[in-house]
Amino acid sequence: MQIMVLQEMWNRPFPMLIGSRGFSKSFLLALYAVLKCAFYPGTKVVIVGAAFRQSKIIFEYMENMWKNSPILRSIFNGNEDGPRRDVDRCTIRLGDSWAIAIPLGNGDKIRGLRAHIILADEFSSISPDIYETVVSGFAAVSASPIQNVKEEAKKAAMKLAGVWSEELDTISRRINNQAVISGTADYGFKHFAQYWKRYKSIIESKGEERKLREIFNGEIPPNFNWKDYSIIRIPYELIPKGFMDDKQVSRAKATIHVGIYNMEYAACFVNDSQGFFRRSLIESCVTKDYPAITIGNKPVVFDAITQGNPNLHYVYGIDPASEQDNFSIVILEVHPDHSRIVYCWATNRNNFKERQKIGLAQEYDFYSFCSRKIRDLMKTFPPIRIGMDAQGGGVAIEEALHDPGKLQDNEQLIWPIIDYDKAKDTDSQQGLHILELVQFAKADWTSQANHGLRKDLEDKILLFPRFDNLTLGLAMEKEGKNILDDDLNPLYDSVSECILEIEELKNELTTIVMTQTSTGPQARDRWDTPEVKLPNGKKGRLRKDRYSSLLIANMIARQLNRTLQSPNYDVVGGDTRDLINQQSNKLYKGPEWFTSNVNDDDIYQGIYR
Structure with a gap:
């Protein structure tokens, strides 16, 4: 062969x-x-x-x-x-x-x-x-320019003399x-x-x-x-x-998505992914120099980063699974008219143990290590909200974030957000109330989050950083990595690893499929990865931890950006000297359908006789 x-x-x-x-x-x-x-x-x-x-x-x-x-x-x-x-x-x-x-x-x-x-x-x-x-x-x-020039001149002369044939063209050997x-x-x-x-x-x-x-x-x-x-x-x-190894190929066919198998092993070009989030849709949201994605008549191009801008706002999405899936974090940079996926990180218990062996992790338990990672990210990505799945290890992470024994200098305790419609015991605690626990078991929330995520991708409101071999190569060169080996094991947190994690996030999105729990009138929509057979013969599913983190972060960013601001009612009255000089303020405050008319200067008119 x-x-x-x-x-x-x-x-x-x-x-x-x-x-x-x-x-x-x-x-x-x-x-x-x-x-x-x-x-x-x-x-x-x-x-x-x-x-x-x-x-x-x-x-x-x-x-x-x-x-x-x-x-x-x-x-x-x-x-x-x-x-x-x-x-x-x-x-x-x-x-x-x-x-x-x-x-x-x-x-x-x-x-x-x-x-x-x-x-x-x-x-x-x-x-x-x-x-x-x-x-x-x-x-x-040409590989042999002088010889080829001579052959072309000879060929032209023979054609002019009428003695050239296709057989001679086949016999003539040229170094191409x-x-x-x-x-x-x-x-x-x-x-x-x-x-x-x-x-x-x-x-x-x-x-x-x-x-x-x-x-x-x-x-x-x-x-x-x-x-x-x-x-x-x-x-x-x-x-x-x-x-x-036929067994390895059989395992791959049973465990990976059919579209990925057709590309990787069947050598077939797949028209598009068949999941809820089409690969073509995802790739259309990747920023590039040309053609650039324009928002507000301005081109948007950005790269993955490991250090944020203190003047911008960030939203965290965290999936705290650690046994079957990875513990993952996705960070969105929130702008007034769009959101950017700028950072992605994932780990598990095995990776945590490897970090312990070489001294990269000082903590003794996995969830303390993860909570320390969140706090370290907060120093460079100032968050306005941290969203986290309440299931799995979510409770353990929540407790670690408001444990006074795990604080370092100038750090504050992190508590759940304050909901004025539903009081909690933690509302009166001192610290940052920016943690929002999400219940994935709620079908309404899951449906809104998935449809909202796809809508934001279709509207180019949620964007991925540009990715090419130049970006990855420059990141690895700047980090001084052995480009043959060191990028295979993600022990060190770096820009190159962040770039590759975001690529894995894209791959997870393409595998998500929407099914229904039953065929009856009470059927619910369900978003999950396809069911596959594991090496031990049991049924299982592909990983989707990075996708879950993005789903949480984007849903929170949607709620923050799309929440209508209530009118700010001022106290009536004040010092007479100040009130006399304020002749241009609005007379009424309230619903826009009312104030847009009554605050018009021409609404009140007098009759003179």
Whole structure:
């Protein structure tokens, strides 16, 4: 199977490799680059990925091939031969050939590179604008320009003399440049699927001029050959038996959402998620530089952050589960006309124990650790309201937040909000009354919260931070992380981990489905993840802790922003000297339908005779 893939890639200038998760696509690209560099002296290969980490993975495979291949090292035994790691690139040289793995960034720092072969892995996460404007320009110059110029002149002369034929065109061998696209299938509305549709339509045209004109909107590019394009799609079912762990794939098919399985293992582009929150709707709420989301005639672009603005207001949503699901926190930055998801954090007991081992957690119990995390966030994200699920560990977190023994300097006790229609024993306590406990068991609240969340997404009132490989790469570079390993275990709270947590939040939203508890007149709507089979054979459900936190935070933000302000009635009377000078105040206060008319200057008129 892998030999067939390599052969197809070898003979086509524009191959596209779409493979199942675990098919070793990155290893194949590394092997292909080594073979090209070894068999064609002077070959230049540029490797780009969704982030520098991805291109480094391909380079690491090439590095292992070099270390484990004594014959290869004996052939290329020069002082400059072999792999080399630099801060901004990784290079391997084989004689006159070289392959370089680079960070893509925004493309400014890598302009000017020239290569014969471009390997783009995890293409779904690569910005199409950067790929077309910068990366594709790497291969703009021919691999052997002088030889190709001579061949073109010879071909033109033979055509003029009438001795050129298609057989001679097939026999003539030219060293063509290549642009290889590889990755796992994605959603059908994203750019990887658009490339796949274009490649597929070109191949299905079989060179028919009418179909090609439809594809290219009337004008076929000069020297275009439909045979240059190839799609290699390898789903799990076509991979030889034993190549992958069948039990793990079966577990994945039973536990993950069918749409995600079709993308990850069946190598299919899914038109959209089938849940209550469509993936296309979620992606439309992600801010980007272009086209930007405009609110109030102003473009809105922002990034995930770990430190808030003391002049702004924030709303917390907390799901305190810790056993089956994660303990999660979502923070919204509340603006007058919209809300921004700026922070997401999740943990569980196992993660807490790992933090204890390396000294990152000083607390001895899990809920004290979580309450300390909330208080630490309050120092950088000043909250106007903290919403939390009252079930699960909600009561334990509530008690920890108003425990005087857990306070640090300049901290205050946190109590439930004061409801003037329903008095509580805690109303008279000194401290911050900003904690709102939510009852998920109430069907009315759950229904309003879910429909309100989708309505805010449809109206572009709730926005996600922009996400691309540049944002993630810059965050990890600023944190000084080992980009190959350190980002896999979220022990340290950082911007890069926050970015990835928000991506997980999006994935959880796409899995939420709405069902009904029964078919009778008393049926209630229910929002949950699909039922799946766990490895032990029992039934279970996918995680939805981040989704629950967002649901709580957004519902509270809706209530705060959409609550109509009652009129502020002033005390009648005052000092005569002050009252005489106040001639422009409103005469009446009360309902707008009444005051908008009676406060009009022309409502009272006199009759003069």
